[in-house]
Amino acid sequence: RKKLIIDTDPGIDDAMAILTAMNSEEVEVIGLTTVFGNVYTDTATKNAFKILEVAGKSQIPVAEGAHDTFAGIKKDWVPDFVHGDDGFGNMNFPEVQGVKYPGSAADFLIETVAGQPGEVVVLALGPLTNVALAMQKDPAFAENVGELVILGGAFFVNGNVNPATEANFFGDPEAADFVLSQPAKTRIVGLDITHSCTFTGPELTGLHGKGRFGTFLSSITAFYLKYHRDSYDMDAVYVHDPAALAVVLRPSLFTWRTGQIRVLTESVARGMSVMDTGLKRWNRPHAWTDRPRVQVAVAVNAKAVTEMLLQRMAL
Ligand code: BDR
Numbered sequence: 001r002k003k004l005i006i007d008t009d010p011g012i013d014d015a016m017a018i019l020t021a022m023n024s025e026e027v028e029v030i031g032l033t034t035v036f037g038n039v040y041t042d043t044a045t046k047n048a049f050k051i052l053e054v055a056g057k058s059q060i061p062v063a064e065g066a067h068d069t070f071a072g073i074k075k076d077w078v079p080d081f082v083h084g085d086d087g088f089g090n091m092n093f094p095e096v097q098g099v100k101y102p103g104s105a106a107d108f109l110i111e112t113v114a115g116q117p118g119e120v121v122v123l124a125l126g127p128l129t130n131v132a133l134a135m136q137k138d139p140a141f142a143e144n145v146g147e148l149v150i151l152g153g154a155f156f157v158n159g160n161v162n163p164a165t166e167a168n169f170f171g172d173p174e175a176a177d178f179v180l181s182q183p184a185k186t187r188i189v190g191l192d193i194t195h196s197c198t199f200t201g202p203e204l205t206g207l208h209g210k211g212r213f214g215t216f217l218s219s220i221t222a223f224y225l226k227y228h229r230d231s232y233d234m235d236a237v238y239v240h241d242p243a244a245l246a247v248v249l250r251p252s253l254f255t256w257r258t259g260q261i262r263v264l265t266e267s268v269a270r271g272m273s274v275m276d277t278g279l280k281r282w283n284r285p286h287a288w289t290d291r292p293r294v295q296v297a298v299a300v301n302a303k304a305v306t307e308m309l310l311q312r313m314a315l
């Protein structure tokens with residue numbers, strides 16, 4: 001079983017991914033680290049405890065992450081119209097307790113990975129602030145992490161915050177650009193993939209009463225479904241974060257291309273991800289030249305991915 005730390009901004013699709021991981025034999029979730037994104041960081045931490053309670057896994061530690069971006073910018077906005085004020089579709093569940101790691105998320109990542117080099121997979125489902133801080137603080141972290149799987153970016157399609165930019169990279173572009181300059185074994189799943197991974201309205205309501213988490217998931221996803229109906233005119237939701245978990249579970253369901261990535265930190269396209277696919281041998285160096293090559297998902301067997309995810313959410 002792969003040891004898995006999930007860095008997360010829960011968030012409705014984050015909750016779907018974390019709970020699916022709990023029903024997946026291939027992985028053992030050994031900790032959650034929280035970050036702002038869908039909600040502010042303190043809400044993300046409360047929601048991580050709630051998810052663990054729903055899973056019956058309240059002994060798993062939660063490490064609270066950064067409140068400000070990698071460049072020190074204070075967050076003053078969250079997309080409450082996507083995930084609700086509370087991050088759970090305004091269900092306003094009562095607060096629950098759990099095990100809080102005494103240090104920061106970056107410290108938890110560093111300590112856990114250093115203790116078992118090459119063994120720990122980090123699944124990053126929110127802005128990359130905590131991962132960037134871990135890489136900055138411990139230069140060995142990038143080499144020691146078994147694999148880094150990132151949900152972020154929009155490479156050959158429009159973004160979801162604006163036409164250029166996907167939400168997680170938009171949340172902390174400096175962090176994303178820094179992380180993708182580091183030598184970790186990295187796989188990235190962006191909107192190119194997740195915009196073909198959907199659950200329909202009836203599939204979501206059908207989760208009610210199923211398994212250990214079905215009722216919880218169908219309750220929080222009603223709000224998320226309404227957002228998709230209003231914004232994309234479809235009776236279905238994108239399962240972004242669960243699709244990234246599917247990479248950890250079954251990478252062969254995706255087609256991969258290797259490339260070097262920059263994330264723009266300036267201009268109207270701040271947060272945009274641009275990959276050099278290697279088609280051209282450039283005549284002179286440019287801002288991508290010295291970057292490590294990372295794996296970017298460019299196609300997916302969406303039917304196999306969504307069937308696997310839906311089945312595990314109903315267990
Ligand atoms: C990403 O942004 C958040 O809204 C989701 O949880 C997902 O991680 C999709 O762009």
Ligand code: CA
Nearest residue numbers: 011014125126
């Ligand atoms: Ca997320």
